[in-house]
Amino acid sequence: xxxxxxxxxxxxxxxxxxxxxxxxxxxxxxxxxxxxxxxxxxxxxxxxxxxxxxxxxxxxxxxxxxxxxxxxxxxxxxxxxxxxxxxxxxxxxxxxxxxxxxxxxxxxxxxxxxxxxxxxxxxxxxxxxxxxxxxxxxxxxxxxxxxxxxxxxxxxxxxxxxxxxxxxxxxxxxxxxxxxxxxxxxxxxxxxxxxxxxxxxxxxxxxxxxxxxxxxxxxxxxxxxxxxxxxxxxxxxxxxxxxxxxxxxxxxxxxxxxxxxxxxxxxxxxxxxxxxxxxxxxxxxxxxxxxxxxxxxxxxxxxxxxxxxxxxxxxxxxxxxxxxxxxxxxxxxxxxxxxxxxxxxxxxxxxxxxxxxxxxxxxxxxxxxxxxxxxxxxxxxxxxxxxxxxxxxxxxxxxx
Amino acid sequence: xxxxxxxxxxxxxxxxxxxxxxxxxxxxxxxxxxxxxxxxxxxxxxxxxxxxxxxxxxxxxxxxxxxxxxxxxxxxxxxxxxxxxxxxxxxxxxxxxxxxxxxxxxxxxxxxxxxxxxxxxxxxxxxxxxxxxxxxxxxxxxxxxxxxxxxxxxxxxxxxxxxxxxxxxxxxxxxxxxxxxxxxxxxxxxxxxxxxxxxxxxxxxxxxxxxxxxxxxxxxxxxxxxxxxxxxxxxxxxxxxxxxxxxxxxxxxxxxxxxxxxxxxxxxxxxxxxxxxxxxxxxxxxxxxxxxxxxxxxxxxxxxxxxxxxxxxxxxxxxxxxxxxxxxxxxxxxxxxxxxxxxxxxxxxxxxxxxxxxxxxxxxxxxxxxxxxxxxxxxxxxxxxxxxxxxxxxxxxxxx
Numbered sequence: 072x073x074x075x076x077x078x079x080x081x082x083x084x085x086x087x088x089x090x091x092x093x094x095x096x097x098x099x100x101x102x103x104x105x106x107x108x109x110x111x112x113x114x115x116x117x118x119x120x121x122x123x124x125x126x127x128x129x130x131x132x133x134x135x136x137x138x139x140x141x142x143x144x145x146x147x148x149x150x151x152x153x154x155x156x157x158x159x160x161x162x163x164x165x166x167x168x169x170x171x172x173x174x175x176x177x178x179x180x181x182x183x184x185x186x187x188x189x190x191x192x193x194x195x196x197x198x199x200x201x202x203x204x205x206x207x208x209x210x211x212x213x214x215x216x217x218x219x220x221x222x223x224x225x226x227x228x229x230x231x232x233x234x235x236x237x238x239x240x241x242x243x244x245x246x247x248x249x250x251x252x253x254x255x256x257x258x259x260x261x262x263x264x265x266x267x268x269x270x271x272x273x274x275x276x277x278x279x280x281x282x283x284x285x286x287x288x289x290x291x292x293x294x295x296x297x298x299x300x301x302x303x304x305x306x307x308x309x310x311x312x313x314x315x316x317x318x319x320x321x322x323x324x325x326x327x328x329x330x331x332x333x334x335x336x337x338x339x340x341x342x343x344x345x346x347x348x349x350x351x352x353x354x355x356x357x358x359x360x361x362x363x364x365x366x367x368x369x370x371x372x373x374x375x376x377x378x379x380x381x382x383x384x385x386x387x388x389x390x391x392x393x394x395x396x397x398x399x400x401x402x403x404x405x406x407x408x409x410x411x412x413x414x415x416x417x418x419x420x421x422x423x424x425x426x427x428x429x430x431x432x433x434x435x436x437x438x439x440x441x442x443x444x445x446x447x448x449x450x451x452x453x454x455x456x457x458x459x460x461x462x463x464x465x466x467x468x469x470x471x
Numbered sequence: 472x473x474x475x476x477x478x479x480x481x482x483x484x485x486x487x488x489x490x491x492x493x494x495x496x497x498x499x500x501x502x503x504x505x506x507x508x509x510x511x512x513x514x515x516x517x518x519x520x521x522x523x524x525x526x527x528x529x530x531x532x533x534x535x536x537x538x539x540x541x542x543x544x545x546x547x548x549x550x551x552x553x554x555x556x557x558x559x560x561x562x563x564x565x566x567x568x569x570x571x572x573x574x575x576x577x578x579x580x581x582x583x584x585x586x587x588x589x590x591x592x593x594x595x596x597x598x599x600x601x602x603x604x605x606x607x608x609x610x611x612x613x614x615x616x617x618x619x620x621x622x623x624x625x626x627x628x629x630x631x632x633x634x635x636x637x638x639x640x641x642x643x644x645x646x647x648x649x650x651x652x653x654x655x656x657x658x659x660x661x662x663x664x665x666x667x668x669x670x671x672x673x674x675x676x677x678x679x680x681x682x683x684x685x686x687x688x689x690x691x692x693x694x695x696x697x698x699x700x701x702x703x704x705x706x707x708x709x710x711x712x713x714x715x716x717x718x719x720x721x722x723x724x725x726x727x728x729x730x731x732x733x734x735x736x737x738x739x740x741x742x743x744x745x746x747x748x749x750x751x752x753x754x755x756x757x758x759x760x761x762x763x764x765x766x767x768x769x770x771x772x773x774x775x776x777x778x779x780x781x782x783x784x785x786x787x788x789x790x791x792x793x794x795x796x797x798x799x800x801x802x803x804x805x806x807x808x809x810x811x812x813x814x815x816x817x818x819x820x821x822x823x824x825x826x827x828x829x830x831x832x833x834x835x836x837x838x839x840x841x842x843x844x845x846x847x848x849x850x851x852x853x854x855x856x857x858x859x860x861x862x863x864x865x866x867x868x869x870x871x
Binding site for chain 1: 651722723735
């Protein structure tokens with residue numbers, strides 16, 4: 072194993088949470104480009120430099136610790152949700168720091184990174200998406216946070232720290248460590264998960280329109296109640312999804328807007344979100360066919376009119392087989408029988424980078440599956456176990 | 472028939488719509504205590520006085536045209552919805568004016584009235600509810616409109632016009648004419664409807680709470696999705712209401728609030744309104760039992776927690792049999808076979824007054840069932856037919 076230092080690793084992880092510590096448990100408030108985020112990135116750059124890496128801050132505010140020549144990149148993001156946990160992306164960032172440091176000592180080329188705005192104060196994985204060419208910088212600059220601040224204004228706050236661009240071709244692959252953000256490893260008392268793929272997402276808004284009318288004087292059989300369209304749609308897809316989905320598939324209606332929204336008025340319009348996720352693009356397609364057919368069937372049955380928004384979607388991202396194999400071998404070596412292969416239901420910077428290089432992810436348990444909350448936590452023994460699996464895997468990859 | 476003048480009646484009805492004319496079709500914007508409303512009430516008081524009635528404006532802004540001694544009261548309200556039709560309450564007010572005028576000529580004691588704030592800028596039927604003792608003036612004064620203006624501030628705008636209180640004991644009964652606000656008479660090509668009763672209302676807000684969670688990483692069988700509670704509730708009541716309701720019963724969910732309302736978050740809380748209306752208090756009770764049991768069953772089935780708001784309700788109001796009989800006899804006399812008995816699914820001032828005196832209502836057709844909208848309209852021949860039925864009925868009642 073390359074010479075990682077678990078105590079130093081844990082100390083750094085706790086030090087990072089001092090930037091924006093919420094004062095509630097181990098919680099952290101460190102949104103992209105906040106004072107706490109900028110201070111954390113300044114500290115991180117100093118750690119990279121001290122480790123003998125070339126500390127670089129790119130125009131997006133992503134912080135790099137670069138090993139010379141072609142290297143393996145390890146990292147994640149250090150910005151948080153408005154009410155964030157102390158691990159989330161920070162865990163992957165400090166794993167990257169510790170592994171790159173060990174790489175310097177062992178003479179293995181390992182670089183480290185903390186991408187900017189993964190949590191989407193402005194967009195979704197803005198830093199890694201722009202860097203990997205999935206979004207242009209001009210498009211990103213126009214994004215606004217919920218308070219109206221633009222991404223351009225945000226990154227201008229770090230402009231004095233920028234040292235240059237980083238060329239993707241210098242990296243041979245990317246490995247990201249993260250908490251699982253679900254209950255699987257924690258419930259099974261397992262120590263790590265080797266990610267097989269990041270699920271794809273399809274997301275759209277469905278709108279049924281009928282006739283807004285008086286809730287007292289409009290008889291039931293004369294109503295064109297838009298809510299009924301939503302109710303019927305939900306029951307249809309529940310039935311039709313049954314033979315298509317797996318236990319890993321999820322689908323959610325998280326937003327409903329009923330117009331005009333009065334107790335005494337039969338609703339004339341119902342808009343609602345429909346989002347589904349799965350690791351298999353063909354299954355996402357089959358579900359899309361069901362969603363579209365069910366909405367059309369409801370409109371025909373009920374006489375409501377139907378509108379569908381443009382489909383937003385991200386295709387599933389399979390992890391690189393060779394990197395996955397290295398992680399699996401390291402996990403079985405360190406933790407025989409205490410690891411599993413698993414899917415990521417959430418997006419991560421690795422998904423952005425998958426276009427440019429082989430990528431892989433390692434998960435550690437999340438106590439009670441809590442994430443994006445101050446109560447998020449993981450046993451320190453599990454954090455260290457994850458670090459050691461990574462160390463073995465990264466060594467195997469870098470010496471291959 | 473007492474000597475009503477259809478041309479004068481139609482001219483007055485058109486003149487009244489000049490106060491607050493919207494400029495869109497025959498539509499009117501004349502909310503309680505607006506400049507247009509106050510000007511219309513000033514004009515109406517002058518018409519009452521000119522007809523030889525004692526014009527009185529009470530502290531609420533309700534305008535009265537009083538016949539001497541014990542009299543039959545005829546009228547409605549002249550305030551409108553924010554986007555109102557030209558008939559609605561105005562029709563009943565001008566019917567009252569014309570009948571009271573004819574009463575003076577015929578020597579029959581008929582008084583007229585235009586109640587204030589029936590449309591609920593501040594409350595619901597505020598003028599008639601306070602006058603009939605269902606709400607105290609102090610409670611009404613504290614009501615606020617959507618812009619924060621109090622009822623007290625509203626009625627202060629008419630304070631200089633107030634002439635005194637009106638004692639309910641001077642009236643032997645109340646007859647109100649109104650458009651049907653539904654499609655029944657218009658579809659059947661019938662001319663008038665004699666109202667049998669005003670339906671009762673029960674209204675409450677049901678809240679299911681579960682667990683807000685990540686829509687990507689929370690597997691379906693681990694979710695406590697609050698929306699699922701609402702969906703299950705709706706399907707349960709649909710099934711359980713089947714053997715309880717009649718074709719006249721209505722029930723509505725017009726408001727849904729899903730928290731936090733994001734595409735990517737399993738909703739942790741779903742609040743929704745549930746309102747039902749029927750003319751039979753026992754049926755309202757049976758439906759309430761089903762609503763409460765279904766919500767509790769859903770909570771038990773799904774593990775969601777359940778909260779229910781306080782029940783808001785108004786009991787059904789039967790129309791007085793003798794007044795109904797007089798209207799029915801007059802309808803059959805004027806329009807043989809072209810009238811029906813029917814329920815009112817909407818509330819009217821007659822419901823407020825039912826505690827104090829016998830009340831009855833006559834409906835005229837509403838073209839395409841449109842009401843509370845600029846497009847609301849009724850054929851003038853139907854308006855005149857309604858006036859003549861009222862004239863015969865009022866004569867019969869006043870001479871009984």
